[in-house]
Amino acid sequence: MATSISEVTRAVEALLANPPPVEDRKDGEAEHLFDAMERLRVTLEKPEQTVNRIIFSCRTLPIIKIAQGMGIFDAFADVGLNHPLTLGQLDEQTKGDRTMLTRILRLLITEKVITKSNDEYTLAPFAYQFRNDTVSGEVVKHFHAITAIQSPNYLKARDYMSPDDAFDAPHQFANNTKNHYFHWLADDEERQRPFNATMSLPRHDDHNQWFDIYPVRERLNDESHVFVDLGGGSGHDIARLKTKFPDLPGRLVLQDLPAVVRGVSLPNGIEINPHNMFDPQPIKDARAYYMRTVLHDWPDKQALEVLSRVREAMGKDSILLINENVLSESGADDTPVVAHTDFTMMLNFSSRERTESEWIELLQKADLKLIKVWRPRVTIKSRALFEAMRVD
Ligand SMILES: C[S@@+](CC[C@H](N)C(=O)[O-])C[C@H]1O[C@@H](n2cnc3c(N)ncnc32)[C@H](O)[C@@H]1O
Structure with a gap:
């Protein structure tokens, strides 16, 4: 049994090199491993590493949205799964300047969305879902991180009392509107369409209708x-x-x-x-x-x-x-x-x-x-x- 950090690392690397196909996994087995790995991480991390991870986590979604808007995921999708691209090729096919592209790619690498080797970038398979013409790409557009980010200010102003008025929620506070969330969606097709797509996504319990x-x-x-x-x-x-x-x-x-x-x-x-x-x-x-x-x-x-x-x-x-x-x-x-x-x-x-x-x-x-x-x-x-x- 692997009991030292290096032994566990070797076991994880071996699994990474040869991951079992989804259909061969026992029910709940992978989820159990994720839970154990998350607990292990918090146990082994130095406190400042944990704090940094938590602080920066709120930026992941905005970074993905920027990359999506620039067309980075579309550029990878156009050449096909697992096909690497150089910085020059990406620059030609995406919006924005090269400084912005380099900056966003650096962040995507730290988020394990992209890997870089021999001056070529490769997109992780899961991230093809973020391209613009997919339902899951719409889901990214649906999530309005601003409401969560503004919620501490909203709750502080209300002495942390649970809100109970659908017309005075963190949503109205963060998005500077008096409209109920559903009317605010209906006012703009760019909000309504991603919401509808999100609702249509398969759910974790769809096999149990x-x-x-x-x-x-x-x-x-x-x-x-x-x-x-x-x-x-x-x-x-x-x-x-x-x-x-x-x-x-x-x-x-x-x-x-x-x-x-x-x-x-x-x-x-x-x-x-x-x-x-x-x-x-x-x-x-x-x-x-x-x-x-x-x-x-x-x-x-x-x-x-x-x-x-x-x-x-x-x-x-x-x-x-x-x-x-x-x-x-x-x-x-x-x-x-x-x-x-x-x-x-x-x-x-x-x-x-x-x-x-x-x-x-x-x-x-x-x-x-x-x-x-x-x-x-x-x-x-x-x-x-x-x-x-x-x-x-
Ligand atoms: C969370 S979604 C659930 C959608 C669907 N039932 C499902 O499970 O995927 C809530 C639904 O309620 C609808 N809704 C909100 N306000 C409504 C209203 N006043 N009259 C009718 N439908 C409303 C929304 O448009 C949305 O489709």
């Missing part, structure tokens, strides 16, 4: 049944439902704000209904009103308003399905993604992720009766489908 655990055929079994995907974005989720159950009877309807559903094209059989969920619900007595990661964007006050609009439209056989992120009750058992999503909810919306008991409490406040909490078969603790009906 809600309709794989929920009795869809049992619940949606009549021509009169309507399934409404409220706040469904560009329809990726409802499209997956249609693909899985192409012959489901009844109607499938996608609802979202007009700016979001404008121009969206979906498989035959899915209707598009532009709708603001704070207005009265136009589809009454649907069999199912479904919301995936919609309510987590709203503090309780507005989440309850949305639930009231749904409740008013629900008939005695209507079902409400809330597919949501769920925080651990202990506060010590969350993945970084879930903990950061909670922070993002605060930054953009003054909202938060909720624990299972907080979701149930919200349903009770909205006068809705919980039928069942559906959990994915493989234990993904951070996700649940709450099924509820009207209390009459």
Whole structure:
């Protein structure tokens, strides 16, 4: 067993020279190693090294955005995977001057995005995703680091009290706007498009879809049944439902704000209904009103308003399905993604992720009766489908 630093280094170098293909890895094995390596790093680093790493980490995203804007990733993509480029070739194909290019390349090397050998630069395979015409490239554009960077000033001015007003969040403070985050997105196609792309990205639990655990055929079994995907974005989720159950009877309807559903094209059989969920619900007595990661964007006050609009439209056989992120009750058992999503909810919306008991409490406040909490078969603790009906 490797117990000295040099032995561990040799073992890691051997793994790097011959990494096992993804399909040969056991479930969770790589994640376990990452966790151990991160803990090892913090243990072995001198305190000033750890502090420097933390301080500089907030610059990684802006550096990637600059490189993306200059066309550095596009230049590598144009010549193909693993094809090296010289400084002169990169200079010819990118925006900006050579001083800027050299400076950004130096930073990208320290970020392990690029390697340099024999005066040639090679892009790491993962970084091809940052080129301009990819969905993951759009995701980089979607993340507005300025809101996180300004949040200490926002919170200091409010004595570190949790924000609860969606119109007075760190987002308004940092971006100098009075607009709610979603209206601010809709005001500019360059913001709305990357947001939609981000929402359409596969998620870590996509192999565990809600309709794989929920009795869809049992619940949606009549021509009169309507399934409404409220706040469904560009329809990726409802499209997956249609693909899985192409012959489901009844109607499938996608609802979202007009700016979001404008121009969206979906498989035959899915209707598009532009709708603001704070207005009265136009589809009454649907069999199912479904919301995936919609309510987590709203503090309780507005989440309850949305639930009231749904409740008013629900008939005695209507079902409400809330597919949501769920925080651990202990506060010590969350993945970084879930903990950061909670922070993002605060930054953009003054909202938060909720624990299972907080979701149930919200349903009770909205006068809705919980039928069942559906959990994915493989234990993904951070996700649940709450099924509820009207209390009459
Ligand atoms: C976090 S996204 C989730 C999108 C989709 N359900 C999914 O899981 O990928 C929240 C969605 O709520 C929509 N939304 C926000 N405000 C809305 C409103 N007032 N009426 C309808 N939809 C709204 C947004 O446009 C966005 O598509």
